[in-house]
Amino acid sequence: MPPSKALSKWQGTQSLALAEMEAQCIASLTVISPGGLSDENLRCYTMSLSAHFQEFCRELYFECVLAAISGLPPDQRFALQTQCSSRVELEGANPRFESIRADFERFGFDLNEELGTKTDPSVARMIGGINQLNTARNYAAHRKTKPPASGPITITAIEQWRAACDGIAVGLDAAMYNKMAQILGRAPW
Amino acid sequence: MDVVKPPRFALGDKIRVILHPEVTGFIVGFYGPIAPNSEQAYSMRLPRKPKSRYTIVTEGQIELAEPTAAVAAPEISGESANLKSADCPLPVAP
Numbered sequence: 001m002p003p004s005k006a007l008s009k010w011q012g013t014q015s016l017a018l019a020e021m022e023a024q025c026i027a028s029l030t031v032i033s034p035g036g037l038s039d040e041n042l043r044c045y046t047m048s049l050s051a052h053f054q055e056f057c058r059e060l061y062f063e064c065v066l067a068a069i070s071g072l073p074p075d076q077r078f079a080l081q082t083q084c085s086s087r088v089e090l091e092g093a094n095p096r097f098e099s100i101r102a103d104f105e106r107f108g109f110d111l112n113e114e115l116g117t118k119t120d121p122s123v124a125r126m127i128g129g130i131n132q133l134n135t136a137r138n139y140a141a142h143r144k145t146k147p148p149a150s151g152p153i154t155i156t157a158i159e160q161w162r163a164a165c166d167g168i169a170v171g172l173d174a175a176m177y178n179k180m181a182q183i184l185g186r187a188p189w
Numbered sequence: 190m191d192v193v194k195p196p197r198f199a200l201g202d203k204i205r206v207i208l209h210p211e212v213t214g215f216i217v218g219f220y221g222p223i224a225p226n227s228e229q230a231y232s233m234r235l236p237r238k239p240k241s242r243y244t245i246v247t248e249g250q251i252e253l254a255e256p257t258a259a260v261a262a263p264e265i266s267g268e269s270a271n272l273k274s275a276d277c278p279l280p281v282a283p
Protein backbone atom coordinates (compact mmCIF):
# COMPACT_ATOMS: atom_id res chain seq x y z
CA MET A 1 0.00 0.00 0.00
CA PRO A 2 1.49 3.37 -0.98
CA PRO A 3 2.14 5.85 1.84
CA SER A 4 0.11 9.03 2.15
CA LYS A 5 1.80 12.34 1.31
CA ALA A 6 1.77 13.16 5.01
CA LEU A 7 3.64 9.94 5.87
CA SER A 8 6.15 10.49 3.04
CA LYS A 9 6.86 13.95 4.45
CA TRP A 10 7.10 12.60 8.04
CA GLN A 11 9.61 9.97 6.93
CA GLY A 12 11.42 12.43 4.62
CA THR A 13 11.93 16.11 5.31
CA GLN A 14 10.48 16.05 8.83
CA SER A 15 12.65 13.08 9.82
CA LEU A 16 15.73 14.88 8.48
CA ALA A 17 14.90 18.04 10.43
CA LEU A 18 14.50 15.98 13.62
CA ALA A 19 17.76 14.12 12.94
CA GLU A 20 19.57 17.47 12.70
CA MET A 21 18.02 18.55 15.98
CA GLU A 22 19.11 15.28 17.58
CA ALA A 23 22.67 15.70 16.29
CA GLN A 24 22.76 19.16 17.84
CA CYS A 25 21.55 17.76 21.18
CA ILE A 26 24.14 14.98 21.15
CA ALA A 27 26.88 17.46 20.23
CA SER A 28 25.96 19.75 23.09
CA LEU A 29 25.93 16.80 25.49
CA THR A 30 29.41 15.63 24.48
CA VAL A 31 31.17 18.99 24.76
CA ILE A 32 31.25 21.36 27.69
CA SER A 33 28.42 23.71 26.80
CA PRO A 34 27.90 27.04 28.49
CA GLY A 35 25.22 27.52 31.13
CA GLY A 36 22.81 24.63 30.59
CA LEU A 37 22.74 24.80 26.81
CA SER A 38 22.40 21.02 26.56
CA ASP A 39 19.24 21.17 28.69
CA GLU A 40 17.87 23.95 26.47
CA ASN A 41 18.59 21.81 23.41
CA LEU A 42 16.77 18.82 24.89
CA ARG A 43 13.74 20.98 25.68
CA CYS A 44 13.80 22.37 22.12
CA TYR A 45 14.08 18.89 20.63
CA THR A 46 11.09 17.72 22.71
CA MET A 47 8.96 20.65 21.54
CA SER A 48 10.13 20.20 17.96
CA LEU A 49 9.27 16.48 17.96
CA SER A 50 5.80 17.17 19.33
CA ALA A 51 5.25 19.96 16.78
CA HIS A 52 6.39 17.83 13.83
CA PHE A 53 4.18 14.94 14.93
CA GLN A 54 1.23 17.31 15.27
CA GLU A 55 1.93 18.57 11.73
CA PHE A 56 2.00 15.00 10.41
CA CYS A 57 -1.30 14.08 12.11
CA ARG A 58 -3.04 17.27 10.94
CA GLU A 59 -1.85 16.84 7.35
CA LEU A 60 -2.92 13.20 7.27
CA TYR A 61 -6.35 14.16 8.61
CA PHE A 62 -6.81 16.83 5.93
CA GLU A 63 -5.40 14.54 3.24
CA CYS A 64 -8.14 12.07 4.19
CA VAL A 65 -10.78 14.84 4.15
CA LEU A 66 -9.76 15.96 0.66
CA ALA A 67 -9.63 12.38 -0.59
CA ALA A 68 -13.07 11.65 0.90
CA ILE A 69 -14.73 14.62 -0.78
CA SER A 70 -12.93 14.25 -4.10
CA GLY A 71 -15.77 12.07 -5.40
CA LEU A 72 -18.44 14.70 -4.70
CA PRO A 73 -19.67 17.24 -7.25
CA PRO A 74 -17.36 20.31 -7.06
CA ASP A 75 -20.11 22.68 -5.84
CA GLN A 76 -20.74 20.47 -2.79
CA ARG A 77 -17.13 20.12 -1.69
CA PHE A 78 -16.63 23.51 -0.03
CA ALA A 79 -19.45 23.02 2.47
CA LEU A 80 -18.03 19.64 3.52
CA GLN A 81 -14.51 21.03 3.76
CA THR A 82 -15.77 23.77 6.08
CA GLN A 83 -17.57 21.18 8.20
CA CYS A 84 -14.47 19.01 8.44
CA SER A 85 -12.25 22.03 9.28
CA SER A 86 -14.43 23.09 12.18
CA ARG A 87 -13.00 22.55 15.67
CA VAL A 88 -10.15 20.34 14.53
CA GLU A 89 -8.29 19.38 17.71
CA LEU A 90 -4.98 18.97 15.94
CA GLU A 91 -5.03 22.61 14.80
CA GLY A 92 -4.62 23.85 18.33
CA ALA A 93 -4.13 21.10 20.89
CA ASN A 94 -1.06 18.93 21.45
CA PRO A 95 -1.05 15.65 19.50
CA ARG A 96 -2.16 13.56 22.48
CA PHE A 97 -3.72 10.26 21.51
CA GLU A 98 -7.15 11.52 22.60
CA SER A 99 -6.83 14.52 20.24
CA ILE A 100 -5.80 12.24 17.39
CA ARG A 101 -8.79 10.00 18.11
CA ALA A 102 -11.17 12.94 18.31
CA ASP A 103 -10.25 14.08 14.80
CA PHE A 104 -9.79 10.77 12.97
CA GLU A 105 -12.85 9.13 14.49
CA ARG A 106 -14.95 11.75 12.64
CA PHE A 107 -14.67 9.26 9.78
CA GLY A 108 -16.85 6.92 11.80
CA PHE A 109 -14.71 4.19 13.33
CA ASP A 110 -12.92 3.29 16.56
CA LEU A 111 -9.23 4.14 16.19
CA ASN A 112 -8.30 1.89 19.13
CA GLU A 113 -9.80 -1.05 17.28
CA GLU A 114 -8.11 -0.15 14.01
CA LEU A 115 -4.70 0.18 15.64
CA GLY A 116 -5.21 -2.87 17.85
CA THR A 117 -4.56 -0.94 21.05
CA LYS A 118 -6.20 -3.55 23.25
CA THR A 119 -4.76 -6.61 21.56
CA ASP A 120 -1.20 -5.49 20.76
CA PRO A 121 0.86 -4.41 23.82
CA SER A 122 3.40 -2.65 21.57
CA VAL A 123 0.67 -0.26 20.33
CA ALA A 124 -0.36 0.53 23.90
CA ARG A 125 3.30 1.27 24.71
CA MET A 126 3.56 3.60 21.69
CA ILE A 127 0.43 5.47 22.76
CA GLY A 128 1.93 5.76 26.25
CA GLY A 129 5.09 7.17 24.65
CA ILE A 130 3.12 9.79 22.72
CA ASN A 131 1.29 10.91 25.84
CA GLN A 132 4.59 11.10 27.76
CA LEU A 133 6.04 13.20 24.93
CA ASN A 134 3.21 15.69 25.25
CA THR A 135 3.55 15.93 29.03
CA ALA A 136 7.27 16.58 28.55
CA ARG A 137 6.47 19.06 25.77
CA ASN A 138 4.32 21.07 28.19
CA TYR A 139 7.05 20.89 30.85
CA ALA A 140 9.54 22.28 28.31
CA ALA A 141 7.25 24.86 26.72
CA HIS A 142 6.07 26.33 30.02
CA ARG A 143 9.46 26.01 31.77
CA LYS A 144 7.87 24.11 34.61
CA THR A 145 10.16 23.44 37.56
CA LYS A 146 8.80 20.00 38.47
CA PRO A 147 9.90 17.36 35.92
CA PRO A 148 7.16 15.13 34.44
CA ALA A 149 6.28 11.88 36.21
CA SER A 150 8.06 9.92 33.46
CA GLY A 151 11.35 11.50 34.57
CA PRO A 152 13.62 14.25 33.26
CA ILE A 153 14.04 14.82 29.54
CA THR A 154 16.99 12.82 28.25
CA ILE A 155 18.16 11.96 24.77
CA THR A 156 17.22 8.30 25.40
CA ALA A 157 13.69 9.29 26.41
CA ILE A 158 13.28 11.47 23.31
CA GLU A 159 14.51 8.63 21.09
CA GLN A 160 11.85 6.35 22.61
CA TRP A 161 9.14 8.97 22.08
CA ARG A 162 10.29 9.43 18.51
CA ALA A 163 10.10 5.68 17.88
CA ALA A 164 6.56 5.77 19.33
CA CYS A 165 5.64 8.60 16.93
CA ASP A 166 7.11 6.62 14.02
CA GLY A 167 5.10 3.53 14.97
CA ILE A 168 1.82 5.39 15.40
CA ALA A 169 2.42 7.33 12.16
CA VAL A 170 2.78 4.10 10.17
CA GLY A 171 -0.19 2.48 11.95
CA LEU A 172 -2.41 5.53 11.49
CA ASP A 173 -1.46 5.80 7.83
CA ALA A 174 -2.33 2.15 7.21
CA ALA A 175 -5.59 2.38 9.17
CA MET A 176 -6.66 5.48 7.23
CA TYR A 177 -5.70 3.94 3.89
CA ASN A 178 -7.96 0.96 4.60
CA LYS A 179 -10.82 3.09 5.92
CA MET A 180 -10.68 5.56 3.05
CA ALA A 181 -10.50 2.71 0.53
CA GLN A 182 -13.63 1.27 2.15
CA ILE A 183 -15.44 4.64 1.95
CA LEU A 184 -14.33 5.49 -1.58
CA GLY A 185 -14.31 2.00 -3.10
CA ARG A 186 -10.88 2.71 -4.55
CA ALA A 187 -7.33 3.50 -3.41
CA PRO A 188 -7.39 6.92 -1.69
CA TRP A 189 -3.81 7.83 -2.67
CA MET B 190 3.89 10.14 -9.90
CA ASP B 191 2.13 13.49 -9.50
CA VAL B 192 4.02 16.66 -10.39
CA VAL B 193 4.10 19.03 -7.43
CA LYS B 194 3.64 22.64 -8.51
CA PRO B 195 4.73 25.48 -6.21
CA PRO B 196 1.93 27.36 -4.43
CA ARG B 197 0.28 30.10 -6.52
CA PHE B 198 -1.00 32.00 -3.51
CA ALA B 199 0.85 33.72 -0.70
CA LEU B 200 0.10 34.37 2.95
CA GLY B 201 -2.30 37.29 3.31
CA ASP B 202 -3.75 37.04 -0.22
CA LYS B 203 -7.41 37.96 -0.32
CA ILE B 204 -9.19 35.15 -2.13
CA ARG B 205 -12.66 34.04 -3.13
CA VAL B 206 -14.12 30.59 -3.66
CA ILE B 207 -14.74 30.30 -7.41
CA LEU B 208 -17.99 28.31 -7.16
CA HIS B 209 -19.25 30.44 -4.25
CA PRO B 210 -18.05 33.97 -5.15
CA GLU B 211 -19.83 35.46 -2.16
CA VAL B 212 -17.33 33.63 0.09
CA THR B 213 -14.14 35.64 0.48
CA GLY B 214 -11.30 35.33 2.97
CA PHE B 215 -7.56 35.30 3.38
CA ILE B 216 -4.78 32.75 3.00
CA VAL B 217 -3.39 32.16 6.47
CA GLY B 218 -1.47 28.91 6.11
CA PHE B 219 -0.13 26.18 3.85
CA TYR B 220 -0.88 22.49 4.17
CA GLY B 221 1.32 21.59 1.20
CA PRO B 222 0.47 19.40 -1.81
CA ILE B 223 -1.82 17.03 0.13
CA ALA B 224 -4.89 17.20 -2.13
CA PRO B 225 -5.48 14.54 -4.81
CA ASN B 226 -3.09 14.90 -7.77
CA SER B 227 -0.69 16.74 -5.42
CA GLU B 228 -2.69 19.92 -5.60
CA GLN B 229 -1.69 22.56 -3.04
CA ALA B 230 -3.99 23.06 -0.06
CA TYR B 231 -4.28 26.18 2.07
CA SER B 232 -5.84 27.34 5.30
CA MET B 233 -8.37 30.08 4.57
CA ARG B 234 -9.64 32.50 7.20
CA LEU B 235 -13.28 33.43 6.82
CA PRO B 236 -13.81 36.75 8.62
CA ARG B 237 -16.89 36.39 10.81
CA LYS B 238 -18.19 38.26 13.84
CA PRO B 239 -17.44 37.76 16.65
CA LYS B 240 -14.90 35.09 15.71
CA SER B 241 -13.27 34.19 12.39
CA ARG B 242 -13.65 30.68 11.01
CA TYR B 243 -11.03 28.65 9.21
CA THR B 244 -11.34 26.12 6.43
CA ILE B 245 -9.14 24.12 4.11
CA VAL B 246 -9.28 24.97 0.39
CA THR B 247 -7.45 23.65 -2.61
CA GLU B 248 -5.73 25.71 -5.27
CA GLY B 249 -8.29 24.93 -7.96
CA GLN B 250 -11.14 26.14 -5.78
CA ILE B 251 -9.93 29.69 -5.24
CA GLU B 252 -8.89 32.82 -7.08
CA LEU B 253 -7.52 36.17 -6.04
CA ALA B 254 -10.28 38.51 -4.91
CA GLU B 255 -8.05 41.58 -5.21
CA PRO B 256 -4.75 42.25 -6.93
CA THR B 257 -1.94 41.89 -4.38
CA ALA B 258 0.64 44.12 -6.11
CA ALA B 259 1.87 46.81 -3.74
CA VAL B 260 0.02 50.04 -4.35
CA ALA B 261 2.20 53.16 -4.37
CA ALA B 262 1.19 55.83 -1.90
CA PRO B 263 -0.67 58.65 -3.67
CA GLU B 264 1.52 61.58 -4.42
CA ILE B 265 0.67 64.61 -2.33
CA SER B 266 0.86 67.90 -4.11
CA GLY B 267 -0.05 71.45 -3.30
CA GLU B 268 0.09 73.09 0.08
CA SER B 269 -0.19 69.96 2.20
CA ALA B 270 2.94 68.50 0.55
CA ASN B 271 5.08 71.18 2.23
CA LEU B 272 3.79 70.53 5.73
CA LYS B 273 6.46 69.58 8.26
CA SER B 274 5.92 68.05 11.66
CA ALA B 275 6.54 71.44 13.24
CA ASP B 276 3.50 72.70 11.37
CA CYS B 277 1.35 70.10 13.13
CA PRO B 278 1.90 70.65 16.86
CA LEU B 279 0.61 68.07 19.25
CA PRO B 280 -2.70 69.01 20.83
CA VAL B 281 -2.29 70.59 24.26
CA ALA B 282 -4.29 69.09 27.05
CA PRO B 283 -6.85 71.52 28.44
